[in-house]
Amino acid sequence: MVQYNFKKITVVPTGKEFIDIILSRTQRRTPTQVHKGYAISRLRQFYMRKVKFTQQNFHEKLSTIIDDFPRLNDIHPFYGDLLHVLYNKDHYKLALGQINTARNLIGKIAKDYVRLLKYGDSLYRCKSLKVAALGRMCTVIKRVTPSLAYLEQIRQHMARLPSIDPNSRTLLICGYPNVGKSSFVNKITRAEVDVQPYAFTTKSLFVGHTDYKYLRYQVIDTPGILDRPFEDRNIIEMCSITALAHLRAAVLFFLDISGSCGYSIAQQAALFDSIKSLFMNKPLIIVCNKTDLQALEGLSEDDMKLVMEMKSEAMKTLVGQGGEATDGSNVLLTMSTLTEEGVIAVKNAACERLLDQRVEQKMKSKKLNDCLNRFHVAMPKPRDQKERPACIPQAVLEAKAKQAEVDAEKENRKLERDLENENGGAGVYSASLKKRYILAHDEWKEDIIPEILDGHNVANFLDPDILMRLEELEREEGVLQGLEEDDDFEMDGAELTPEEQAALTEIRKKKSLLIQQHRIRKSTAESRPTIPRKFDKDKKFTSERMGRQLSSLGLDPSMAIDRARSKSRGRKRERSTDGVESMDVDGDKQNKKMRLKSRSMSRSRSMSRPPGEVVPGEGFKDSAQKKKAIKIAKSSSKNRNKEARRGEADRVIPTLKPKHLFSGKRSTGKTDRR
Template sequence: MQYNFKKIASVPAASDFIDVVLSRTQRQTPTVVHAGYAIARIRQFYMRKVKYTQQSWNEKLSRILEDFPRVDDVHPFYSDLLNVLYDKDHYKLALGQLNTARAMIDKIAKDYVKLLKYGDSLYRCKQLKRAALGRMCTIMKKHAASLAYLEQVRQHMSRLPSIDPNTRSILVCGYPNVGKSSFMNKVTRADVEVQPYAFTTKSIYVGHTDYKYLRWQVLDTPGILDRPLDERNTIEMQSITALAHLRAVVLYIVDISEQCGFSIAQQAALFHSIKPLFANKPLVVAINKIDVRKLEDLSAEDRALIDGMRDAMRGPAAMQLGDDDALPIMSTLSENGVMEVKNRCCDLLLAHRVEQKLASRRAGEVMNRLHVATPVPRDSKQRPAFIPSTLEASRARKAAGEKIVTEKELQEQNGGAGVYSADLRKRYMLENDDWKYDIVPEIYNGKNVADFIDPEIEAKLAELEREEDELEAKWEAERMDREPQEADLDEDERALLGEVRTRRNKLVAEHRRKKAAGNNNPVVPRKVDHERKLNTKNMKSSLESMGLDATAAVERARSRSRVVKRGRSMGADASMGADDANEDGKKMRTSKSRSKSVAKRVKDEVGGGLKSVDATLRATKMADKAQRKRNKLAKSGEGDRTINTKLPKWLNSGKRGNGKTDRR
C-alpha cells in the first residue's frame, strides 16, 4: 500500500479558475447568433452555453475531490500525519466546501436551463445565460480561500516521501543530534543533511537498503524531546505518528558521549516515556559515538540506566537471538559496528514476523493441511552420496597445496572477456583422451560426408588451375602470331586497310544515328545531319541524275527559308516612295506600323491546318463564341483560378480553432 501524492493535479486560484472555465466555454461552443434565427434555435444556443459551463465546473471540481486522499480511507499513519501537518478538520472542511459548490453549480444550471426553455427573445435568453454564468462564478469566488488552502496542502504533500506502511521497515528514533541521520546515510543510499545542531531533520526521510536479498525501508524521524504530548510541536508529532502506526523494528539510538546536549538520564527518561509506543514491536537500543566515550567509562548511575533500557528490549524474539547480555554499540563516524546494528534489526524483525504468522489463525489452518512423509527403509544397505572422481581428484590436489587454475584466471591471462574462448573439449569424458579433438563427422542423408571427399582434392584442383593458365597463355601467343602487323603491309594494302576502317566507322556512326534519332522524323534537324548532306546542291544533283528538272524545287526551298525576310522587305518597298531612295538608288526602311487585321492576317497565311480561308475564319468565330461565357465570369480560360475578391467573407471570418491567436 503506497501513496503517490505527487500525482495530485495543481489547484488553480479562484480568478484563474474562472478564466479557464469561461475561456473554454467560449472556445468550445458556437459564438454567432442573430435575432432573425428561430426562437428554438436561439434557446438551444444559450442552453448549450449554460450546460457546457456547468459540465466544465463539474469535471474540474470532481478531479480535485478525487485526487486528494480521503482521511477515512487511507492508512491510519497517513490519516494522523495529515492531521498533524494540516489539521484534519480544516482539510475536510475545504474539500466539503468544494463538494457543496459543485452541487450548487449543478442546481443553478438546471434551474436556468428550465428558464431558457421559455425565453421569448434573443435578449431575454442572453440575459438568462449571463445571470447563470455570473452566479456560478460568484460561488467559486466565495471559495477562493478553500482553493488557496488546498493548493498549499498539495504542494506540501507532493514533497512527502512515498512510505509503504506494511513493508519491512527500520524506524530510527531518539533525541535530536544523536546520530540518526548519520546512521541512515551509512546503511542506505540516501543523502540526508547532517549538521551539529538540533532539529536539522524536520520531516520523515526514507531510504532503502538490502539484506538477505530483500528490500528494506529505513525511516529517519525528527528528534523527540521529553515533554507532554500536548506540548510537542509538529516536527516531533511526525515521529510520534510513525512510532504509533508503522509496523517496523524500532531502533532507539543513545548518545553515550552526551555531545548532543542531553545527558544519559534524559535519554533514558525519554525512552521510558515513549515505551508504550514500542508495544508489540521489536526494539533495539544502540549505543552510538563509542569513539568519543567507551562503555566502560560510564559511571554506575549511567550504567544502571542503560541496563534498564536493555531489560526493556528483552522479549521472545530477542531471546531467540541470544540478546540478553550486551547492547549493540557503534560509531557512525568510524562506521564501527554500524552494519552489525543493521543486521541485528533486520534479523529481529524477520523473527518477529515469523512469530506473528505462526500465532495467526491462518497459519494454524495451513499447518493442519501439511504432512511430512518419511520413507521407510526397505533394507539395511547404506547408500552414500555419489561424488564424481574428478571432484575428488580436484579436492585432493587442492588439499595437497597444488594451485588449480580456474577458467576465469585463464580468461584474464589470454586477453579477457570477448577475446578468450573457453576450451570445452578438454573436459570430455571419453575412453581415449586422444579422441577429444577429433573432427566431428558431418552426416548427410545417413552418410558421412568425409567418406566421399578425396584427400588429394586440393592438389588436383591446383594442378587443373595451372594447366588452364598455360593453355590461355599459349592461345594468346598463337592469336598474336596469326594477326598481320601493320608494319609488314605495302602501300596498296595500307590504303585498302584505311578504306575498310573508314567504311566501318561510317557504318557504326549510321547505326548509332538511326538508333538515337530514328528514320521516321519528317524534318531532319541539323544536329542529326552530321555530314551536311541534306542541302539544295545534293538535292539538285540527285534529281538531275534521275532526269528531272530541279530548278523549281531549289527555288521553293530557298524561298521558304527566307520567306519572313522577303515579306518584310516587300512591305518596306511597298510603303516607300520615290523620296525614300538614297543616292545609290537603294530603298530606305521606314518605321511605319505593320499591324494587320485578323481577316487580313488569315488571308495572307497559307494552310494553317484548314483547307480554305473561309474555314479558318469560321473556326476563329467559333472559338470566340465559346470564350464569351468565360469572359462573362472574368476568367481568361478554363485554368483561371483567380479569386477577384481578395478578402472574401467566408474565408476570413469565423471562430478561432485550438491554438489560434489571430482575431477576426
C-alpha cells in the same frame, strides 16, 4: 503492497484561473454564432447548451479535486495522523467540504436556469438568463477561492512527503536530536540526509532502503524528540511520535553515551521512559552511539545503571512478544558512525529481529492453518538394512576440483594494480593489452598487427632501407645546395670600372631605400586605403619616369619599357594597318571600310552565345535537342503566365498560423470532420 503516491494529485488552480479555464473552454467547445431570425426553440437550445456545458465542466473539475485528495478515514492511520499533525484535519475537511458544496450549488444554479430558459420568449431574454447563470456560477467559485489556495498549498506539501509503505519491513530510528540518527541512515542506505553538528537538522521524515537476506527494508529517519509533555511537543516532534505509534517496525533507540549531543544519559533515559509505551509489540534495540569518543565500559556507575535499566525494559518487551529470554546481546549494541565500527552489526541485528517477529506472527495467524492442509511432506521409509549414501558422479568431482584450481589461481595471480605498483606506479607503467590473447604460441602475442589497405598488407610495400636512403638523399641535396650557393653571383665591384662602381653604388642605395619604403607601407597596409593607379597624382609609377630614371643611371630603358607595355592591362588594342598601308591610294572607300571593320572588331569584347549552342554539363545531346527543350518550356508556361497563376519561380510566404490549427471556435452544424 499499498503505495501512497501523493505526487499524482491534480494541480488546484486559483479562483480566477478556474473561472478563466472553464469560460474559455465553454467558448471554444460550443457554437458562438446566433441570429435573432432563428426559431425561438433554436435560440433556447443554443443558450441551454452553454449553461449545461459550463456546469458540466465545473462539476468535472471540482470532482477531480475532491477525488484526488485522500480521505483521512479511508487511508492508513499513519498517514491520517501525519496529515492531521501537518495540516489539521478539521481545516482540511472543511476546505474539501466547501469545494463539495460549491459543486452542488453550481448544479442547482444550472438546473434552475435551464428551467427558466425553456420559457424564454426572445433572444435578449435567453441571453440575459445565460449571462446570469454563468455569473452566479463564477460567484460561487470566487467565494471558495481561499479554500482552493489552501488545498494547493497542501498539495504541494504532500507531493514532498516521502513515499512510505506502512505494511513493508521497516526500521525506525528515534532518539534525542544530534545523537547520530541521520549519519546511521546515510551509512546503511543510499539516502542523503543532511547532517550538521547542531540539533533539529532533520525536520521531517526521511526514507532510505537497504537489503538483508535478499529482502528490501525501508529505513525511516525521524526528527529528534525532547523529553516534555505531549501537548508541548511541536509539529516536528509529532512526526516522530506518529511514526512510532502507527508503523509496525523494528525500533532503534539511539543513545549518545559521550554526551556530545548536549543531553546527558539521564535525560535520554527519561525520554525512553516517557515514550516506552510506543515500543509495545515492536522489536526494540538500544544503540549506544559515538563509542569513538566514549566507550560503554568507561561510563560512570550512575550512567551505567541507567543504561542497564533501559536494557532490562527492552528485554521485557522481547519476552512480552513471545521471544526467548537471552543474555540481551542483541538488545544493547554499540557502534560509531565515524569509524563505522558496529554499523553493519546493528543493521543485521535489527533486520533479523524484525524478520523473526514477522515470521512468528504469520505462524500464529489463522491463514497458516488454511495453507497447511495443502502441503504434504513425503518421508521415505527404509525397505531394508542396507545403507545408501549420497552418490556424487566422478565427472562432478573432477569439475569441482578443476574449479577449485581455477579459484586458487585467481586468488594467487597478480592484478594489474599490483603490477603497476611494482613497475613504477601510475603514469610509468603501461598495461599490455595483448597478454590475454589466445594464440597457438605465446611468442606470437607481441607480433605487430598488419595494416591492410585496399586488400594489401602495407608492410609489403615498405622499404626496410628507406631511412638510410633518405639520409643519402639529404646529403646529396646538401652538397647541391652548397654548389648553388657558391655559384650565386655577388657583384663585389673588383672587376668594374670607376663609372660602373658608382652606378652599382647608386643602384644598391636605391634598392635599400625601396626596401625601407616597402616595409613602412607594409606595416600600415591594414589601415591604409588602396589608391587606384589613375589617382596617382605624383606619377610615381609611369613607364616614362622609369625610363628617365634608368637613363640617368646610364642604362638602356627600351627593353624594360617594351616589357612593361606588353604586360599592361590597357583596354585599347593595336589596330593592324599593314594591309591598309600596302593598298593603293586610290582605294579610299575600301580603306575606309577596312578601318571601320577593324575598329568594330577592336571594340567588341565578347560574343554572346547563341541560344541553341550546347554548353558542356547541360545534359543535351546537340543544339536541336536544346532548342526543342526551350520551346516546350515556353509553351508550358504560356497558359500559366496568361492566367497570372503562381509558378515555381514566384516567391512563397507560408502561412505561419494555419486556420485549421489555430482557430478557436466551431461553427454550428455537424462535427463529422472529427
